[in-house]
Each structure stands twice: as structure tokens, then as C-alpha cells.
Amino acid sequence: MLCWFPYLYISPVQAQALVVSVGEGSYSTQLPFGAVGPQKANGEAVLPKISPTFSQPVQTNDFWSSLLFPFFNNPHSNVIHAHPLNVKAVSQGLEIGHSPNHVLAASDYVYPYTPQITVGIEGMNAAQTVADAYGDWTATALWKDEGAQMRATFGHGLPFVYFNITGGEAKLDFSSSPTIWYNQDEVLGITVEGRHYGVFAP
Structure with missing residues (x-):
């Protein structure tokens, strides 16, 4: 006698995938078969810095994505063109510049x-800068070094950066x-x- 037993094999990775409903649509918590997530140029997978x-x-294609992902092995960020300001996270804080002329x-x-x-905290040498929050046009970066921490919020079209510093003196x-x-008058x-x-x- 020949018997046929239909079966479904579910791999451990597939079993962990969830379908999340959002309104009339949904999304999966697992990438489609054959797809890859964020990677460095050498193919190494990267996790978000949050x-x-x-x-x-987690955003993957915004103007500030280098703050989230260390694509080029930078634990802080690459240059972020927020326009009209350019900013770059470094271990000592946030570099700010304005480049009015193109080449x-x-x-x-x-x-x-x-x-x-460069805006930072006296004596700060943070090991990394992480994403703390974001809005439609803004992003907030966070530095921590021992008992001091600094948050900086910048955005597209904003001619300013807002800072919140605790545990140290601004520098x-x-x-x-x-x-x-x-x-004068704190200005x-x-x-x-x-x-x-x-x-x-x-």
C-alpha cells in the first residue's frame, strides 16, 4: 500500500514571523524570501543605533539615516544635509556648518x-551617537558620556538646532x-x- 502524508514544514525563522494589521492593510515582521536588510558596502548586516x-x-531612507545605521563604520554619523544647515555627529558633539555656495x-x-x-559638553568624548526620536522633518540625536548627556534636534528647512544638555557644562x-x-541677556x-x-x- 502506498500512503501519502501531506505536510507543511515551517522553519524556526518562518515561525517567528508575524503579520501585523494596520487599518485596512498589514505588514510582515519578516523580510520576503531572498530579500536582505540594511547592509554595509561589504555585505555585513547592520543594526540601527537607537x-x-x-x-x-526605524527609517532606512531618510536624510538622517546615517545617524541610525553605521554604514561606513562611523559610530556617530556621516554629514547630514539638513539645509540650510549641514550637521555631523562626532564624539565631542554636533558639528554645524552652512555652505551657501555650490561647486x-x-x-x-x-x-x-x-x-x-561644534556644540558639546565640556570634556565629553562619547563612544557613539544614537537616534532618540524623529518627526516628519526632524531628527533628534543623543550623546551619553558618563553622567552627561546631550540631545540635539535638527530638521529640513530649519535654520537652527535645539539642544538639551544635562550633567555638564555646554561647550x-x-x-x-x-x-x-x-x-548680553543670555544671547x-x-x-x-x-x-x-x-x-x-x-
Whole structure:
């Protein structure tokens, strides 16, 4: 007698996949067969750098994605073109620059990254910078170093960056000696390399 027993094999990975309903649609918690997630140039998988309180869907294709994923082995970020500001997370804090003039490189118009100010905390040397939250046009980065921490919120179209610092004294470093043209009522007006900035304390 020949018997046939139909069966369904479910691999451990497949068994963990969930279909999550959202309104009239749904999504799977597992990539389709053959698909790959975020990777470095060498094919190594990368995980997002997020704070313990980060509770939003992880973005993979936004202007600030290098803050989330260390694609080029940078534990902080690559240059983030928020326009009109350019920013870059480093171990000492957030570099801020403005590049008003483009240059022609081959057949591309580019705006070279030239930071003028680094905002951080006195003595800070953070091992990494992580994503703490984001909005439609903004992202918030988080630095921690021993008992000090700093959050910086920047966004597309915003001519400012908002900082929240605890556990230490705020520190400003400049790419060259600044010209101070206003300094009173917790407001500092400075010019660095022809770019004018205002610093407003709470």
C-alpha cells in the first residue's frame, strides 16, 4: 500500500514571523524570501543605533539615516544635509556648518561640508551617537558620556538646532576665531568664516 502524508514544514525563522494589521492593510515582521536588510558596502548586516527610549519605526531612507545605521563604520554619523544647515555627529558633539555656495564636481553640483561650530559638553568624548526620536522633518540625536548627556534636534528647512544638555557644562568650539558682535541677556551673536550665528540660552 502506498500512503501519502501531506505536510507543511515551517522553519524556526518562518515561525517567528508575524503579520501585523494596520487599518485596512498589514505588514510582515519578516523580510520576503531572498530579500536582505540594511547592509554595509561589504555585505555585513547592520543594526540601527537607537536609544533605549526610541519607540518608532526605524527609517532606512531618510536624510538622517546615517545617524541610525553605521554604514561606513562611523559610530556617530556621516554629514547630514539638513539645509540650510549641514550637521555631523562626532564624539565631542554636533558639528554645524552652512555652505551657501555650490561647486561643480564632474557633472554634479555639490555643497562642500565646512563646519564652523561644534556644540558639546565640556570634556565629553562619547563612544557613539544614537537616534532618540524623529518627526516628519526632524531628527533628534543623543550623546551619553558618563553622567552627561546631550540631545540635539535638527530638521529640513530649519535654520537652527535645539539642544538639551544635562550633567555638564555646554561647550562651543569654533573652526576659527569668532567675531562676537552681541553678548548680553543670555544671547550670543557671532560670525565665523563669514557665517552669522546666534546662540540663545534658556
